Amino acid sequence: MSFNSPLRDEELISKQVFERMVDIVGTSHIVANRREIMSMTEVLNRSAIKYDVPFRIATSGSMGEGFRFEESDMDVMEYPDGFQVIWDHSQNQHKSFSEGEIFVFDGSHSPPGYGLLQILSPEELNSSKLLFVKYGNSYLSSTFWKKTFLNPILGSRIHGPCISSNLECLDFDYAECLISRCWPPMASTFLSRCQLWPNPQTLQDIVNKECHLVPIGHKLGNHEEEEWMISFSLAEKALVYSMNHSQFLLYGLMKLFLKEIINKGLDEEEEILCSYHIKTAIFWTLQQGSSLECCQRNFLKCFWVCFELVTKWVYEGVCPNFFIPENNMFLTKCHGSAQRKLFCRLNAIYDVGPTCILNWLSMQDRSPSLYSYLRGNTNDLYIKELYNELAVFALPRYLNFQTCVRMLKSIVKSAPSNRDGISALVARMTYVSMLQHVAFQLMSLKKEDYTRDNNFDELSCLAIMQTAKLGSVSDLILRAMYSYRVKKYPEALFILKMAKVWLKQPYMIHFGYLDTEYSSEIAACPGNSLLEVVIKSFVFSIKLENPIFYIDELFTEQEHSRKNHWSTIFIPPFVLLLMLEFLCYRHVDTQRAQHALDELFDLMHSNQDSYLTSVFQDISWQILGICQEMAGNLQIALYAYMKSLVEPIVNRIRSATLQRIQSVKRRMCRI
Incomplete structure (x- = not known):
């Protein structure tokens, strides 16, 4: 895409920037697929492991929102099933809680959005190191909580309340936190304030969701080592999902603008603005109902409205949290010489005007526009995108034998009604993966672990045979591996011969690569469902757990x-x-x-x-x-x-x- 055209009016530039962001972020259909794949995988995992572990997991972060930038990460929050936080003592009397520890949030000695967690029955908590006494009450220490539950592994580091790590080529921020199933009273203005955005149903769904408490204190508070911060990660994820695609592209534009223009050349310690500040600016812009409709025609103007808001915040030294506006998120970093330096940087950008975006490296990319692909009626990029998403996010990690069996039952019981949709595809792939795990794990059980009434070898064989029937060519190769292990060499060779013929078909998609000569054959898929196309044509890497x-x-x-x-x-x-x-x-x-x-x-x-x-x-x-x-x-x-x-x-x-x-x-x- 080139910006060298003499017709540099604002609407033309706005259109070009919008189309470039579609190239970078993806179409609305692609983003929806990403979210559905991740959501379905999360639902399946949650339904299976809830009986096995006393912890629950919630995911968010840039990847969870639908972005696939180079620096996009996944936020994983794990919280114990038996611990809950309430906001005042009366909730303990009038609301039914499951058995476990109850903590009362005490924000009277902390900045807005932060507080101490008073435990109602300190004698029930085994480790006294987790508790400290202050103001005549027993509280849960956030510092000792992190030391107890956050165990850094190779290549990871403690980052705020999280462990930052890279797992199987994905960046993760992992936090061990606590849950509250009640909406915080200090965020009550959120309900009355949001009249224009989001819609009332989304708003009610958000308030009905849980929020979390993460172990980190305010740097300027009196109890930094003991405080907890209220996290609205799931509410933020719901707000992002409620955006239309133009608004989501605007959010992506602001995130990339932060990285490539505002923070360009700065060390991590010098960076005052972060992506969370940008997300907050987008939320406030949409909630306050700018007179501009966020669309392709007004895209550049909407970008400038957001940028002006960020510049105003830096000038005033105030960045109000979207849910608790009294929480000024600039309080600890944006002040003094650092604030003045950042404002001068932003003001220089402001003097150039909205066309400053044309100097942005990503806007000057000359790669073919996705719009040209769509107009050409081919699905090459869509297929590659779908392949990558399924390869990375569709299959669960290792699960023990009992959990595998439970997940198999869960998939059979709650199979998606839309058999051709993304959710059905994810369920099918997970089902096959679980059958493989069960088959190989059954073979590894010691004979003394068997019960005499069960023929585990037969069950193992039946499970692996089902994978070959329901799965892709990669699953067929694992079927051959099974036959090799049980020393059925002719059978294994027969399967491998079929798999080799299958792999060499010209329409097969290896690692997301599709020969353009056959792209129309796959893209059109006459009479084939999405599930059939993926199973018959996609060649996934073989995963050995x-x-x-x-x-x-x-x-x-x-x-x-x-x-x-x-x-x-x-x-x-x-x-x-x-x-x-x-x-x-x-x-x-x-x-x-x-x-x-x-x-x-x-x-x-x-x-x-x-x-x-x-x-x-x-x-x-x-x-x-x-x-x-x-x-x-x-x-x-x-x-x-x-x-x-x-x-x-x-x-x-x-x-x-x-x-x-x-x-x-x-x-x-x-x-």
Whole structure:
């Protein structure tokens, strides 16, 4: 997209900026799909684990809202089932609570939005370290709560009330908090104030939802180490969901403008404005009902209204929390020389006017517009987007055997009525994944754990057979792995032969890549439902959950990955297929085993991105090394392991690679 046209009137620029934001953020349909995939996965997980653990989980954050920026993260709030917060003592008498600890919020000694949590029955709490006595009452210490429940793992750090970490290529902020199922009285003005936005039904739904208390105090308060902050994360997520797509694009524009213009060149310590301030500015702009309708024609003007509000806040040193306006979120950072420096920065941008946005790097991107794709009636980008969302968010992490069974029952009981929709697709993929977990976990149970009335081998076989019937080609390869493990080599080879033919079909979508020659065939999908298209055409990476044992040949990699705090190993399907071919033929036909090994070697030295993604090269080279070592080709095996060692650390198998290198070197010395 170019802005070099002489027709630089405001409406034209507004249209160009709007279209560019669609390119960056996605269409309304794409954003809705993202949200539905994540919501359905969360619903399925919640329904299954609620009986197994005394904790509940709520998600929000930039990814939960529907953004997929490079810096987008996921906020995960976990809270104990037996702890609840009320806002005054009368609620304990008139509202029925489940058994557990009750805390009363005491904000009388703290800044707005913060408070101490008084426990009504301190003798019931086991750990006295969690409590402190003040004003004649016992309170729950936020500092000791974090020390007790937030355990940083490799690569993570404490950030405010959260642990910030990267899990399977996603940025997470994880907080251990408490829940209140009542709306805070200090946020009561939120109801009366919101007349224009959001709509009354959304407003009522928000107030009926729970809010949370996160363990962090106000830096200028008298009890910073003991205070808790009221979090409205779920209410904010509901507000974002209530935006129309133009408003959501405006929100995205402001977030990117903050990063690429306002905070450009600043260190993290120098940054006063953060994305939460921007979100708050969007909320206030929409709630106050600007006379401008947020649409493509007025997009630039709406952006400028928001920017002017942020500039006004910085000038005054006041950023009112949307739910508790008395909580000035600028109080601790935006003052003195830092405030003056930021205002001068914003004022310089203001002097340029709305066209300052044309200097923004993302606005100068020359990549093809999504609008051109839509006008061309192709769905290449939609397919790639859907593939990525399903690959990352549609499948649950590892669950124990009982939880897997419970989730299977839950899916059967509450199967979505719309069998062609996104929710039905997520449910189907989760169902297949749970069957795989059950099948392999049943095989790993010790014989003394069996009951005599059950044939677990038969149940395991039935479960894995269902995955091949209901799943994709990747699930078919896992079916072959199962057959290899139970030493049914001809059966496994027959399945692998079918899978290889399937994988080589020209319309298959490997790692989100679709040959444009066949895009119309997939996009049109005459007579096919969305579910059928995904199952028949999408080739997903194969996930081995590290707590589950699959085959001996990959046990070392799983064990080391797990020790490095990683839950899953991702393997390109064609790589695993050739590995299984080699392993099976070793017991059936040594000549064909060598042919499978040669094919794997050639694949690793080819440029077939459709079969071999660069993201998982570490495990791919590792598998080649394992097979070459088993064949006695130690020099080639060492070469493959060394190649694995220099690839990006994705599956966290580096220590396993080093172990195998040492083993090969010892064998070579003995020759």
